[in-house]
Amino acid sequence: MLKNLQEKTKYFKYWKRAFGLVWRSAPTHTSFWALFLILQGILPVLTVYLTKLVIDGIVAAKNSGGDWPRVSRAIFYLALMGLVLLVTEAVKQLSAWVRTAQAESVSDHLADKIHKQAAELDFAYYESAEYHDLMEQARGDSSSKPLALLESIGAVVQNIITVVAFAGILITYGWWLPLVLLAGTLPALYVTLRTDRIYHRWWKSKSDDRRWANYYDAMLTHSNAAAEMRLFGLSKYFRTLYQAKRSGLREEKLKHLRRQGIGKLLAGSFALLAAVGAIGWMAVRVLYNLASLGDLGVFYQIFSRGQTLMGALLGNVGSTANNSLYLENLFTFLDLGSKVVSPADPHPIFSTIEKGINFKSVTFCYPDSTAPALSDFNLFIPADGVVALVGVNGAGKSTLIKLLSRFYDPTEGAIEIDGVDLRRFDVRELRQKLSVLFQFPMHYHSPAGENIALGNVEKPVDDKEVTTAARRAGAHDFIMRLPEQYRTLLGKWFVNGTELSGGEWQRLALARAYYRQAPVVVLDEPTSFMDSWSEADWFDRFRRMVSGKTGIVITHRFTIAMRADVIHVIDGGQVLESGTHRELLKKDGFYADSWKKQMQAAGEFEPRMDNHPPNAGDSKIFT
Ligand code: ADP
Numbered sequence: 001m002l003k004n005l006q007e008k009t010k011y012f013k014y015w016k017r018a019f020g021l022v023w024r025s026a027p028t029h030t031s032f033w034a035l036f037l038i039l040q041g042i043l044p045v046l047t048v049y050l051t052k053l054v055i056d057g058i059v060a061a062k063n064s065g066g067d068w069p070r071v072s073r074a075i076f077y078l079a080l081m082g083l084v085l086l087v088t089e090a091v092k093q094l095s096a097w098v099r100t101a102q103a104e105s106v107s108d109h110l111a112d113k114i115h116k117q118a119a120e121l122d123f124a125y126y127e128s129a130e131y132h133d134l135m136e137q138a139r140g141d142s143s144s145k146p147l148a149l150l151e152s153i154g155a156v157v158q159n160i161i162t163v164v165a166f167a168g169i170l171i172t173y174g175w176w177l178p179l180v181l182l183a184g185t186l187p188a189l190y191v192t193l194r195t196d197r198i199y200h201r202w203w204k205s206k207s208d209d210r211r212w213a214n215y216y217d218a219m220l221t222h223s224n225a226a227a228e229m230r231l232f233g234l235s236k237y238f239r240t241l242y243q244a245k246r247s248g249l250r251e252e253k254l255k256h257l258r259r260q261g262i263g264k265l266l267a268g269s270f271a272l273l274a275a276v277g278a279i280g281w282m283a284v285r286v287l288y289n290l291a292s293l294g295d296l297g298v299f300y301q302i303f304s305r306g307q308t309l310m311g312a313l314l315g316n317v318g319s320t321a322n323n324s325l326y327l328e329n330l331f332t333f334l335d336l337g338s339k340v341v342s343p344a345d346p347h348p349i350f351s352t353i354e355k356g357i358n359f360k361s362v363t364f365c366y367p368d369s370t371a372p373a374l375s376d377f378n379l380f381i382p383a384d385g386v387v388a389l390v391g392v393n394g395a396g397k398s399t400l401i402k403l404l405s406r407f408y409d410p411t412e413g414a415i416e417i418d419g420v421d422l423r424r425f426d427v428r429e430l431r432q433k434l435s436v437l438f439q440f441p442m443h444y445h446s447p448a449g450e451n452i453a454l455g456n457v458e459k460p461v462d463d464k465e466v467t468t469a470a471r472r473a474g475a476h477d478f479i480m481r482l483p484e485q486y487r488t489l490l491g492k493w494f495v496n497g498t499e500l501s502g503g504e505w506q507r508l509a510l511a512r513a514y515y516r517q518a519p520v521v522v523l524d525e526p527t528s529f530m531d532s533w534s535e536a537d538w539f540d541r542f543r544r545m546v547s548g549k550t551g552i553v554i555t556h557r558f559t560i561a562m563r564a565d566v567i568h569v570i571d572g573g574q575v576l577e578s579g580t581h582r583e584l585l586k587k588d589g590f591y592a593d594s595w596k597k598q599m600q601a602a603g604e605f606e607p608r609m610d611n612h613p614p615n616a617g618d619s620k621i622f623t
Pocket of ligand 1: 127366367373393395396397398399400
């Protein structure tokens with residue numbers, strides 16, 4: 001009982017928030033909307049009452065044999081009726097316009113709120129299925145709900161005004177008549193509320209299925225998947241899966257709607273019976289001269305309109321309840337809190353690193369994972385120079401970068417920069433000091449120059465610096481060959497876009513990293529798209545870029561790792577061994593063993609101790 005009450009008050013809280021939201025995004029439109037709503041509630045009642053006056057006026061004029069005062073009165077009522085109908089139509093059109101304008105403003109305002117929240121939330125949410133559900137619901141159906149809620153509540157208010165006024169007219173004929181109007185619609189109220197609740201519960205339980213269907217749809221339509229779809233002939237496979245999921249959802253939805261329809265038909269028939277009874281009663285009274293023809297007209301109008309109105313009212317009560325249920329998703333999403341936050345009084349951010357980055361006994365377990373990705377991990381990365389982190393897949397290398405970027409915080413231990421725990425810095429300021437070049441950098445569908453300048457949106461675009469960054473990253477030459485050089489729109493999503501190769505996109509991403517001029521530069525498997533020649537060129541460029549800064553490279557490849565100042569071999573979330581290429585070979589441990597195996601595979605039995613391994617491009621430390 002108490003729980004039930006709490007549930008209900010929860011929805012009232014959502015209503016309050018939804019109204020606040022709508023009001024803040026479009027105050028003027030909302031005021032006009034409310035005014036039109038009241039007018040639309042009153043005008044139908046005026047029309048009905050004028051019907052009586054017009055009919056009785058005409059009958060009186062006819063019975064008087066054309067007596068002018070009576071005729072003119074009938075004409076006056078007719079003209080008034082015409083005016084009211086005109087005003088009704090004008091208010092309807094104005095209100096439709098205001099509602100569209102209001103809907104546009106509210107939806108843009110809400111989209112901005114959702115985008116802000118999505119961009120600021122902990123990275124961890126992006127790696128959880130529940131988050132994707134919430135996100136899908138918040139972006140999809142829920143986002144239109146605050147306005148829909150306002151509309152449905154507005155319609156309820158408008159219909160109530162009309163119904164109450166109708167009831168007021170009916171009472172003058174008999175106190176019990178409004179009760180007939182009400183009683184006729186009670187079964188419909190029950191059916192509407194009940195079936196809507198059942199439908200919503202079903203809809204919510206199917207969010208996983210809808211996400212699967214969206215995923216199959218994305219596989220079939222997204223440009224990223226287009227090549228493999230064709231090459232592996234996967235289209236039929238995904239289409240079948242999509243159709244199977246959709247047909248399940250469709251069947252179930254139709255089943256619900258069928259049930260709803262039957263329930264509403266039965267309830268509607270009951271209401272119709274009540275209306276026929278009431279109109280019949282008045283017809284009998286007219287026959288016995290106990291009422292006028294105008295009274296019958298009023299009755300007919302009230303009961304035929306009244307039934308429709310009550311139907312609409314119930315429908316709106318149903319959709320109000322329904323919209324409230326959906327709002328829960330939207331507000332739950334907007335209320336999601338972040339764990340990775342800035343402290344109240346952040347430590348001043350460093351401009352350059354003096355000593356280095358220290359991972360101190362770091363243990364980290366991903367949310368919902370039992371096995372730690374890093375356990376009691378210790379590593380010091382000096383301020384100046386290039387450090388390579390190497391290891392098999394799943395060793396924990398990328399996790400280190402996620403922790404350094406504060407996408408997550410360590411479960412135990414700490415990461416310090418010059419002795420200051422990362423958690424003491426402002427998160428945004430810390431990230432400004434990092435430049436991470438991911439294995440698959442983003443392909444921004446914007447002009448080439450802007451693609452580079454996005455590396456630092458904190459300052460106005462400096463074309464000279466953009467060109468310098470492009471030159472240093474080896475991107476300038478191919479950009480100059482593009483149809484409009486730095487102004488060429490990249491990507492193929494939009495008209496006149498030009499596509500780049502994987503390697504060219506990576507060079508552009510390197511230019512972006514240059515442009516950022518951050519004191520810490522991290523490269524995550526940066527050269528996967530490149531041949532060995534480009535790779536060597538790339539590393540030289542990287543070394544120049546990080547001179548005087550802290551460079552970290554995550555890599556599988558000998559050709560990259562061996563050029564670093566220090567190599568750390570990571571395995572099972574721990575540092576297995578560290579040293580330069582020569583030192584590690586001398587040590588004859590894990591690294592040397594892998595190296596030898598690679599050299600044997602390449603047809604060389606003696607490991608070479610210089611910096612130029614044979615067939616370097618294909619040499620991977622770990623495969
Ligand atoms: P590497 O970059 O060395 O290939 P990662 O740092 O990506 O390895 O992964 C380290 C370990 O953490 C692996 O066992 C991997 O399965 C696990 N892991 C990585 N990302 C997640 C995640 N989002 N949720 C749960 N476990 C993860």
